[in-house]
Amino acid sequence: MRNLINKELKLALHPTAPLFLVLAFMLIIPNYPYYVAFFYMTLSIFFICLSGRENNDISYSLLLPVRKRDIVKARFITAAILELAQLTVAVAAAVLNHRLNNTGNDVGMDANIALFGLSFVMFAVFNYIFFVGYYRNVNKVGAPFVKSSAAVFVYIAVVEVSAHICPFMRDKLDTIGEEYLTEKLSVLIAGIVLWVGITLIALKKSIALFEKEDL
């Protein structure tokens, strides 16, 4: 697996991946839908698969002494590393946000702990819809991305609107500082659990689909 990850990072990684990590600093914009910063990383994962198709990544990988399932696993691990890396950079950006503008976010969720929990769920939605679609037919990368992006934007719309109209979200989760820490931490933990669980289900399904595919 270490060799496959090395292949992912040295050959498959799209140049936008490290570039979009920096976009996590969009969290210092005073009023902004911060989920958009995380959406960029899903775009970058899509680019990896798209350029993989143009570069015959699957044909290359199949020639290596690896199992088909490990090719899928390596891609999932790469995506997970990128998602976690962006969330980690975003933590620094969120801290900076609190220092620079301590007034909250008028557009959507504040850059707080709950936002990270909800972003984990956003990544889980993306991972499931995109990868299950992609591994159904690795030659069709665009359609799964359109579907996953549509789902991600619906999700963003729902959580951002909820931050304005849903009392629990508005009054407890969408607040700055250390207020309602228990609620916010619960959302973070639930988000991580969902991200891990849904991504593992997506991995299992993707492996089954990829094993069946004629390449």
Place this chain on the structure above:
Amino acid sequence: MSVLTVKNLCKTYPKFKLDNVSFELEKGKIYGFIGRNGAGKTTTLKSLLNFVHPDSGEIRFFDKPFEQNELEIKQKIGFVSGAANYYINKKLHVVTDVTKRFYDNWDDEVYYRYCEMFALDADKTPSQLSAGMKVKYSLALAMSHHAELLILDEPTSGLDPVSRDDLLDVFLDLVKNEGVTLLFSTHITTDLDRCADEIIYIKNGHIIAQSTLDSYIESYRLMRFIDVSYTPIGALGVRRERNGFTALIPTSATSGREMEYDKVNLEDIMLHIEKED
């Protein structure tokens, strides 16, 4: 020990069927897998490594079933399917550096020897290479981990005659010096005339012959005649030529006839056999 055994391999597509494909490879021989475009060569080769899933059949490498021993088997074989068209904007040394880590028996010395022989510049990218040079690069990658079996899908396509000849020398050396077994598909029959020990002939998804090259060639003769309405009995694949017609006839059927027969080469056999339905 059998290096590769394929038994009753079947795969049905809407417009094509691999039908009970069976053949066997022994250690230290060169096998030419011939057939015209679309006969099923690539589908068969892809089925061997499960890139394409056969509907039924048995595939054993080194007397072990592929599915349960995939990693071990893949370490012992080299597979080349056409030119290296992967990661076309990465430098060759980067692709090589990533690739070699996967192989327990990777040998840098052998790799650099092939690079020198094929005049490959490690600082170039596949996109900067001609089609022939890309083939040479994928061959260099496949032949540098002391594989016991090389499966090469049309390795000589796109190469100039001199490079093809050089490559056939490499194949002969590998078999003679290292006991490697080689299965390569091609429709360039002159390559096989020069180096193949055995041929496996596939036509419309059926294996129609597996035989030593010499005995296969000896099993047919070529006859010539002027008038097609007097086609001799037993003639196979009547083919028009400038001054009449030619056809194959099994050598066993030539005795007792008062006709002149020519010896054939693999191309003659293929051209006539493919005329038959």
